Amino acid sequence: MDLILEEIIDGIGVLTLNNPAKRNALSLDLCAEMADALDHFKKKRVPVVILRAQKNAKVWSAGHDITQLPKVHHDPLAYDSPMEIAFRRIQGYPGPVIAMIQGSVWGGATDLTVTCDLAVGDETSTFAITPVKMGLPYNASGIMHFINRVGSNIAKEMFFTAEPVKAIRAYHFGILNNLVKSSEIEEFTFDLARKIAANSPLAVSVIKEQFRILSEAHPISPESFERIQALRRKVYNSGDYKEGIKAFMEKRKPQFKGK
Numbered sequence: 001m002d003l004i005l006e007e008i009i010d011g012i013g014v015l016t017l018n019n020p021a022k023r024n025a026l027s028l029d030l031c032a033e034m035a036d037a038l039d040h041f042k043k044k045r046v047p048v049v050i051l052r053a054q055k056n057a058k059v060w061s062a063g064h065d066i067t068q069l070p071k072v073h074h075d076p077l078a079y080d081s082p083m084e085i086a087f088r089r090i091q092g093y094p095g096p097v098i099a100m101i102q103g104s105v106w107g108g109a110t111d112l113t114v115t116c117d118l119a120v121g122d123e124t125s126t127f128a129i130t131p132v133k134m135g136l137p138y139n140a141s142g143i144m145h146f147i148n149r150v151g152s153n154i155a156k157e158m159f160f161t162a163e164p165v166k167a168i169r170a171y172h173f174g175i176l177n178n179l180v181k182s183s184e185i186e187e188f189t190f191d192l193a194r195k196i197a198a199n200s201p202l203a204v205s206v207i208k209e210q211f212r213i214l215s216e217a218h219p220i221s222p223e224s225f226e227r228i229q230a231l232r233r234k235v236y237n238s239g240d241y242k243e244g245i246k247a248f249m250e251k252r253k254p255q256f257k258g259k
Contacts, residue, residue: 063107137235
């Protein structure tokens, strides 16, 4: 079964998350298929891509496939992991990628949403970034996705509490560009995509790349980078990380000890 469905509708690329049995978890295979699909659309010069789940999904995506997270002593969010590669494909895609959100969005899928250029959601959409519930050390690039989208103040609240943000608040935070009724979300999102596609694809592509470059223009010293890596190693080498994964597998609340 294809985990990502590819379509081109009226010149607009559509990628549909297609693993409802696992709540569209961002598994290694699904992320690899997403990256490949974006490459296919790029070769076909598709100007705008919509990323969505099945119509009226209750869960847009459950985020990381926890069963595939590496065990202790290995970076769970390495630069060359399929999820990070897929995120970079979205950032590097020459046209805008629009997330169309229906249902709840969890963990890494919230990162996926804010990595997309634009997001349209309905009243059922909620967003939670949950690494602290797993004892998971999130990576610097992922944190920057949130800072660039909602600012450090809101990003801290979302990361520290891991609580779901409801649709209206997500709209005010800037996670969603537009909040529309579920009965209207498809028409609205495709209209938005067509408006973008009617413009100069070269100009849109160049402006998107300028946004990417400028948003990443945060100088950091080699010492600071090494300190970030050391801080993250402290977490993924910890008992808390091991306990977080074990508790998830055993379907119980983790007993974190802070070490």
